Amino acid sequence: MAIQFHKRPGLVAYITCGDPDVDTAIRIILAAVEAGADVIELGVPFSDPVADGPVIQAASERALHGGTSVKDVLHVAREVRRHTDAGLIVFSYMNPLLRYGLEKFCADAANAGVDGVLVTDLPVEEAGPYLAAMSKHNLDPIFLVAPTSPDARLKLIAEHSRGFVYAVSRTGVTGTRQEVASDARDLVKRLRQFTKLPIAVGFGVSNAEQFAEVGRFADAAVIGSAIMQRVFDNPGSEPEAVKAFLRGLTSSMKPAAARKG
Numbered sequence: 001m002a003i004q005f006h007k008r009p010g011l012v013a014y015i016t017c018g019d020p021d022v023d024t025a026i027r028i029i030l031a032a033v034e035a036g037a038d039v040i041e042l043g044v045p046f047s048d049p050v051a052d053g054p055v056i057q058a059a060s061e062r063a064l065h066g067g068t069s070v071k072d073v074l075h076v077a078r079e080v081r082r083h084t085d086a087g088l089i090v091f092s093y094m095n096p097l098l099r100y101g102l103e104k105f106c107a108d109a110a111n112a113g114v115d116g117v118l119v120t121d122l123p124v125e126e127a128g129p130y131l132a133a134m135s136k137h138n139l140d141p142i143f144l145v146a147p148t149s150p151d152a153r154l155k156l157i158a159e160h161s162r163g164f165v166y167a168v169s170r171t172g173v174t175g176t177r178q179e180v181a182s183d184a185r186d187l188v189k190r191l192r193q194f195t196k197l198p199i200a201v202g203f204g205v206s207n208a209e210q211f212a213e214v215g216r217f218a219d220a221a222v223i224g225s226a227i228m229q230r231v232f233d234n235p236g237s238e239p240e241a242v243k244a245f246l247r248g249l250t251s252s253m254k255p256a257a258a259r260k261g
């Protein structure tokens with residue numbers, strides 16, 4: 001098990017664990033994998049999700065309302081891992097992980113079959129103890145870079161990243177957009193100077209055209225809000241709806257030389 005992209009662009013699917021409930025989230029994730037997702041971001045719902053747009057905020061609220069905890073997210077990982085080798089990333093704010101206990105979290109995540117972790121609000125400059133715990137348990141630390149990150153910061157992040165690097169196509173919050181920001185292309189180019197790891201681009205990728213466009217300049221595209229919108233719009237048939245949507249994106253993609261993280 002490792003983070004690996006099989007097509008170009010690779011597909012990273014963000015899924016809030018626990019929306020509408022934990023068991024359905026497991027089925028949604030497996031449906032996304034069947035539709036071609038290489039990596040799943042297992043979203044830990046959090047009460048103060050400052051970087052999230054309205055769709056993912058609402059998904060988080062529903063998941064919290066159902067009582068979804070870090071422990072549940074690790075249960076999701078363990079169940080999903082029984083059926084697939086897809087890359088599994090826990091996607092969280094720092095607070096829930098600290099409450100769980102950082103060392104215990106890393107041990108339990110590795111044991112559940114998780115490959116990597118992305119903490120949205122942890123700057124690499126403050127990540128010492130986190131990086132040590134991650135490395136001890138052989139987990140890949142994934143970081144976000146933004147168009148506003150200066151080169152020195154891109155370099156630092158590249159040095160501490162494993163698996164892939166997540167390039168946010170613009171500043172602001174997550175959510176669907178009309179077009180993929182041209183900033184994203186420049187950012188990928190700048191980041192490429194500092195790393196050979198795959199680069200995934202996210203924020204505002206919501207249809208087949210944008211997905212293909214990202215593939216022209218990056219290794220993978222992240223899709224979040226467009227998936228969680230399908231979950232919300234299709235009560236009772238969430239996995240089927242997500243699968244149909246993602247198949248529409250991946251069906252025209254070509255196999256690429258596999259790029260290992």
Ligand SMILES: O=P(O)(O)OC[C@@H](O)[C@@H](O)c1c[nH]c2ccccc12
Nearest residue numbers: 014051174175202203204223224225
């Ligand atoms: O929703 P979008 O625009 O498709 O972007 C992916 C994004 O949602 C997902 O990766 C994500 C969820 N929460 C975040 C917080 C910060 C950065 C990124 C994220």
